[in-house]
Amino acid sequence: MTKYKSTRGSATEILFEDVVLSGTAEDGGLYIPTQEKIDLSSIESISYESLVKDIFITLDKNSEKLVNSKPLYQGFKEEPSPNLVELDKGIFLMELFHGPTESFKDYALQVLGTLADQQLKKTGMKGLALVATSGDTGSAAIQGVKDSNNIDIVVLHPYNKVSEYQRKQMTTVDSPNVINLAVKGDYDDCQKLVKELLTKEIPDRRLVSLNSINWIRVVAQSSYYVWLSKQIEGSFDVVIPSGNFGNAYSAYFAKNNGIPIDNIICSTNKNNVLTRFIQTGKLEPFQTMESLAPSMDIQLPSSLERLIHDLFQDSFLTRTFYEDLKSNGHASLPEDITKKLQATFQSDSFDDEEIKSNMKKVSDLYDYTSDPHTSTSIALAQMTKKSKPIVSVGTASPVKFQSVVNEVFNLDNESSIELKESFDIIDNSLDKLKEKIF
Numbered sequence: 001m002t003k004y005k006s007t008r009g010s011a012t013e014i015l016f017e018d019v020v021l022s023g024t025a026e027d028g029g030l031y032i033p034t035q036e037k038i039d040l041s042s043i044e045s046i047s048y049e050s051l052v053k054d055i056f057i058t059l060d061k062n063s064e065k066l067v068n069s070k071p072l073y074q075g076f077k078e079e080p081s082p083n084l085v086e087l088d089k090g091i092f093l094m095e096l097f098h099g100p101t102e103s104f105k106d107y108a109l110q111v112l113g114t115l116a117d118q119q120l121k122k123t124g125m126k127g128l129a130l131v132a133t134s135g136d137t138g139s140a141a142i143q144g145v146k147d148s149n150n151i152d153i154v155v156l157h158p159y160n161k162v163s164e165y166q167r168k169q170m171t172t173v174d175s176p177n178v179i180n181l182a183v184k185g186d187y188d189d190c191q192k193l194v195k196e197l198l199t200k201e202i203p204d205r206r207l208v209s210l211n212s213i214n215w216i217r218v219v220a221q222s223s224y225y226v227w228l229s230k231q232i233e234g235s236f237d238v239v240i241p242s243g244n245f246g247n248a249y250s251a252y253f254a255k256n257n258g259i260p261i262d263n264i265i266c267s268t269n270k271n272n273v274l275t276r277f278i279q280t281g282k283l284e285p286f287q288t289m290e291s292l293a294p295s296m297d298i299q300l301p302s303s304l305e306r307l308i309h310d311l312f313q314d315s316f317l318t319r320t321f322y323e324d325l326k327s328n329g330h331a332s333l334p335e336d337i338t339k340k341l342q343a344t345f346q347s348d349s350f351d352d353e354e355i356k357s358n359m360k361k362v363s364d365l366y367d368y369t370s371d372p373h374t375s376t377s378i379a380l381a382q383m384t385k386k387s388k389p390i391v392s393v394g395t396a397s398p399v400k401f402q403s404v405v406n407e408v409f410n411l412d413n414e415s416s417i418e419l420k421e422s423f424d425i426i427d428n429s430l431d432k433l434k435e436k437i438f
Helices: 048-059 061-067 106-123 137-145 164-171 187-198 215-231 246-256 273-280 304-312 315-328 335-342 352-366 372-384 398-409 430-437
Strands: 004-006 031-033 083-088 091-095 127-132 151-158 178-183 206-209 236-241 261-268 345-349 390-394 424-426
Touching (some): 031 215, 048 061, 048 215, 061 106, 083 352, 091 372, 106 127, 106 151, 106 215, 127 137, 151 164, 151 430, 164 178, 164 398, 178 187, 187 430, 215 236, 236 246, 236 372, 261 372, 273 335, 273 345, 304 315, 304 335, 335 345, 345 372, 352 372, 352 398
Parallel strands (some): 091 390, 127 151, 127 206, 151 178, 178 424, 236 261
Antiparallel strands (some): 004 031
16 A cells, blocks of 8 residues: 655655645655555556546555546646647657646646545545745646635735736636735745645644645646657657756656656756756755746745655655755755766756847747746757757746747737736735734
8 A cells, every 4th residue: 555754754654645635744844655666658548637547546546536536637628638849850849838827737736626625525624725836836726726615725926026917817816715815025935834834733624735745746747747758759858947846856756657758957047046956966045036937936946855855765864954954054965966866867047138048049940939937948958959859848838928028029919817806915924824814
């Protein structure tokens, strides 16, 4: 029987039905499965949704009843297969932004929202979902659970630090179970508030995390790398715009379970904490800076903890690493573990001017308009292409960043949501958050 343990080793092990509703473990770590590696490459399915369900069941037989209880992608207007575009010989783009909120987050949060809703219905409990967002997670999470009778959702976004379109995708949803809060701070402040509240006991409510710290999102996002392996013959590299590292870790999980991904290359913006970590083995968050690619405006990638545990293969060392980070403001991997990291991962960063230049270059070379985040992955794919195929990941539609597109291409196009907004602005304070929720 598959169980789920904490990366830090001292929390109680739980089963699938509990991991669906989980956030951080009681010791502050993230849940990971205890089972041995499984070969996902042999899974063959008739549709994308069938593939996702088969992956869940293959990884954990206990998931079967829940994943088969309801369609997983009800918010998609069409069959949710990704769209694979060949930009040049051997250079591909996997578009993941054709869901209800035009972001790759739909692929995980449609699934997680459905499973969390069904599990709460089964237990008869009322859930409270807490979500921190740097731009795209919030709207995708809302679309995953809006109008649910079993779960209310509270979304925290950094005030004035997401695009207008991203904000309105969240704040114009008129549903009684949705609360939007703008926090006077950055994404990392929002995430810290969510993590703090997830450790509290709330009478008659089950607190649920829909952020990438929830294990279900790893499985759901790994699924499109399994799908990708069916489209490309042999091994391939992937390039992923990365902020919180959830997507990149999902590729790593797929690789470790039989999918022929060779190198995983992370593109970042000027908040280059991941690039510095991959290049040096030192995790050192700085002050978050605003950029043209706001979904990557993150300095403390939550999902990185699972990779660090996988590299150490030791819960005590993982816990010590994060204790060092908390005490000193930085923590470093030993040299041998850094080399292990660099055997799979590469990374490079792009400042705002380079992002704009990349968008122009992608348009000139491939007659393709990319959003600021996707432009970094395409540029890095072009820079690092070797003999094997390389796939850049398209994480968001350019319509979500129309103001940047207009600036880069000297356009005057409008991309707006003309609906009434509803959100409150709060200080960066746990007490202020509690006042708005309870």
